[in-house]
Amino acid sequence: MAENNALRVITRLRQIGPALVFGVSFLALWEAAVRGFDLKPYFLAAPSKIFEQFFKNYSRIWEASMVSGGNALVGLIVGTVFGVAMSFILSRYRFLGELITPLAIALNAIPIFVLVAVLNNMYSITSEIPRRVMVTLVVYFIVLVNVAKGLTQVRSTHVELMRSYAASEFVILRKVRVPNAVPYLFTALKVAAPASVITAFVSEYFGGLQNGLGSRITSNIANAKNAAAWAYVLGACLLGLAFYTVSIILEGVTRKGDTK
């Protein structure tokens, strides 16, 4: 048993080892470059300074993360709910899909962030709603496209089989289409979760409340506090990673034996 555990630790180390070594050497190289070439802090901050700032401003970074993360989470949940609901409607009424698909493509083709400026105009300056609406929109389309695919692209053998059992459309939906769409939903969430964080703090660059990670990064750069700005960037990375990790864990919990 103990040997088994030791073996597991070793295999785990082998798996993450290369990534770990790469990460550490990258940081070391960065640090050495800053010191060796005497790079000025306004050009590039040293990792040691960034970590120092990160721990010094820890509570502020945490607060800002909660604001951006909260916006991302609200948008993620609302967008997922609407996306799933709409995909059911689209899979039931195919002609609606033909109407909406071009719109979805058009919305994805424009840099959707510019909508934030418009949304900011619609609400008061202290409102978080524009950012949440923005995240909702981004998540909505990712979820809609994927789940609709999962609901409609079922194997013809499965549909014929269910019809041979005289199953109604509703039963086919429940027993075939919905289970088929579940992995598609989690694929969508894996893309949508980091995207929601990115959208939440990029949205902050377009004005409104100055309390999130995005606005802190700009304000620190404006005040020539480069290392502090980098510390907020680090916070943003961690927030994105947290969202991604949760989406992967959720997928693992709901997945039933299907490893394709």
Place this chain on the structure above:
Amino acid sequence: MSALEVAGASKIFNQGTTKQVDALIDVNLTVNPGEFVSLIGPSGCGKSTLLRLIANLLEPTSGSVSVNNKTAAQARLDQDYGMAFQQAGLFDWRTVSKNIELPLELKGWDKAKREARAKEMLELVKLPEFADLYPWQLSGGMQQRIAIARALAAHPPLLLMDEPFGALDEMTREYMQGELLRICGETSTTVVFVTHSIPEAVYLSNRVVVMSPRPGRITEVIDVDLGSKRNEDTRAADGFFKSITAVREALRGTHADHAAANAIRGVEDR
């Protein structure tokens, strides 16, 4: 009492348009209870279409289909037949046992009864230890055996199969043919079996229905007299080869017009 009866059935797709396809013209076929009948013919001869008419997955353009002395539609509602396809068509998110239980679930059986039947079916296809695995953990031949177990789970009197062994390798295929005969013998199930393979059709069937394309129709029905007990020795028996030759000649006949046309063209070319 016949297990199924097809009377003057035709199926025309896209009728009255330029894309009209006469998939089946005036097909008559009666299958007796316990009989094993194969449908064989080149691609486009309508054998799969005929199977789907029997299954009521398609409606005939004219003529009638009755299964178990009911209309095909009523037979489908009553789940009077089980069906198996070239792809096993198992559901990846269900365990082997839950896959077999699916038709019973749709019939509204309670859990205990379903599980007992699934267990019985797994014994029948000789895979009892695989109940709690997922389909992707099984080989292609095993998956197809589970599909057969699922098709027979509700003990339907009729089994409809559309090239069920088409995707299997030759060794597995011959094993599955033996297993299918054993299973259908034990359950006295009537079978209609679509295939591309002449030896397969002969080995399995009491009668081989030879079909031809454009328009799809039955050209010949060949009785196979190999007795009811068939085993690996059957594949080496004189009667086996005689029947194979008979089916092959009947199939050549379906290409006769084609061959003649080619011969004439060949002469003109010289």
